[in-house]
Amino acid sequence: MLDPLIFRNDIEKVAAELQVRGYTLDTSAYKSLEAKRKSLQLEMEGLQSRRNSSAKSIGQAKARGEDIQPLLDAVAELGAQLGTVEKQFKDVREQQNAWLQDMPNLSAADVPVGTDASDNPEVRQWGVIPSFDFEPRDHVELGELHQLMDAEAAAKLAGARFTLLKASFARLHRALAQFMLDVHTREHGYMEVYVPYLVRGETMQGTGQLPKFADDAFETADEPPRYLVPTAEVPVTNLAAGQIYTAEELPLKYVAQTPCFRREAGAAGQDTRGMIRQHQFEKVELVHIVRAGESAAAHDELVRNAEQILEKLELAYRTIVLCTGDMGFAACKTYDIEVWLPGQAAYREISSCSNCSDFQARRMQARVRNPDTGKPELVHTLNGSGLAVGRTLIAVLENYQQRDGSVLIPDVLQPFMGGEKVINSSS
Numbered sequence: 001m002l003d004p005l006i007f008r009n010d011i012e013k014v015a016a017e018l019q020v021r022g023y024t025l026d027t028s029a030y031k032s033l034e035a036k037r038k039s040l041q042l043e044m045e046g047l048q049s050r051r052n053s054s055a056k057s058i059g060q061a062k063a064r065g066e067d068i069q070p071l072l073d074a075v076a077e078l079g080a081q082l083g084t085v086e087k088q089f090k091d092v093r094e095q096q097n098a099w100l101q102d103m104p105n106l107s108a109a110d111v112p113v114g115t116d117a118s119d120n121p122e123v124r125q126w127g128v129i130p131s132f133d134f135e136p137r138d139h140v141e142l143g144e145l146h147q148l149m150d151a152e153a154a155a156k157l158a159g160a161r162f163t164l165l166k167a168s169f170a171r172l173h174r175a176l177a178q179f180m181l182d183v184h185t186r187e188h189g190y191m192e193v194y195v196p197y198l199v200r201g202e203t204m205q206g207t208g209q210l211p212k213f214a215d216d217a218f219e220t221a222d223e224p225p226r227y228l229v230p231t232a233e234v235p236v237t238n239l240a241a242g243q244i245y246t247a248e249e250l251p252l253k254y255v256a257q258t259p260c261f262r263r264e265a266g267a268a269g270q271d272t273r274g275m276i277r278q279h280q281f282e283k284v285e286l287v288h289i290v291r292a293g294e295s296a297a298a299h300d301e302l303v304r305n306a307e308q309i310l311e312k313l314e315l316a317y318r319t320i321v322l323c324t325g326d327m328g329f330a331a332c333k334t335y336d337i338e339v340w341l342p343g344q345a346a347y348r349e350i351s352s353c354s355n356c357s358d359f360q361a362r363r364m365q366a367r368v369r370n371p372d373t374g375k376p377e378l379v380h381t382l383n384g385s386g387l388a389v390g391r392t393l394i395a396v397l398e399n400y401q402q403r404d405g406s407v408l409i410p411d412v413l414q415p416f417m418g419g420e421k422v423i424n425s426s427s
Helices: 005-009 011-019 027-063 069-102 139-146 151-158 167-186 201-206 233-240 292-312 359-364 389-399 411-417
Strands: 122-126 198-200 226-228 252-261 280-290 317-321 333-341 346-355 367-369 376-378 380-388
Touching (some): 005 027, 011 027, 027 069, 139 167, 139 389, 167 252, 167 280, 167 380, 167 389, 167 411, 198 233, 201 233, 201 359, 233 252, 280 292, 280 389, 292 317, 292 333, 292 346, 292 380, 317 346, 333 389, 359 380
Antiparallel strands (some): 252 280, 280 380, 317 333, 346 380
16 A cells, blocks of 8 residues: 555655556545545644643633533533544545555556556576477377376366366476475575465455455455465465564565465456466465565565576576566566466466565554664565466476477476476376
């Protein structure tokens, strides 16, 4: 959530910065609401002052033996007026808060201005795109060849956009997640956490999933409802909710493996083939909680940590920076990492790494005490996939396939596969 103070100082500048994020702010309506808030606040403060003075006069009049009933009546009347104004003030603040909950984060100064993915510049490439002396199969064809990936069985169990993995494919999926967790904890210094897969509405709101993206969430019939996590970012980042850290306690670096559940409400007809876009998928998520001045460096570190997984797997990738019109709601800057998929002859997203500045922290009231001033300040939060497990599985299958459809297992994964070196129809 944005700081309400920035709208009071220069609303036109804020409106222009929101416009490049694709959000049009009705400045006249917001100014009108802000003027009403200010007027009510002044009225409320005036009534509070008059009531306090009248209450003080009651004791003085009583000491002088005077009739205090008129003063009591006046205090009661001021209290009634104050209650009315306080309710009006609360209503205005709630309207402002609802407005702020709907606004995206402002982009960092160095984010390129653009409208969609075609405006995302490439930052770097790594690895060599593999060449084949045969027509490479995509992951769906490989799954059908070995009968280890079954969309029909999954549809029988749960409907469309689910996939059942069997034997070596299921083992490879598990191996990838374990490999990622080991690298991030042992080499990159993350603390592994196991978190709930169901969270409260306040938790979803803390990271910006609610109310903006309610249509994409799976919720329970409880009252109030709970939500299946769309990403581990939600429960892990909310570990900071309501906290006031000491400077010495930061930075915090968490990693968690969870399933992720999304309705994909805005993705009708997109990537319906295979495992690219599912209602349920797994991710190994990285989260940083840092002081404000450290988030840019933490962002670079997070991106490199995700890239290094692909380098260890020897999968070609490229890293792009998202333009203002293509970034996620809570991010002020985002890098996407895209892996090469031979079956599509294209780079596809496998990780999105975002610096959310203080946007989520303000919602969660996650703070750190400044050692110089002694005052609490909002932390900065960052998150990114390290990596999406299913898409990494796809990348391994397609990049390591052989002419006969067998799949070589990368060296770094073999210890997690019980020494298995190749997947074939007998796996």
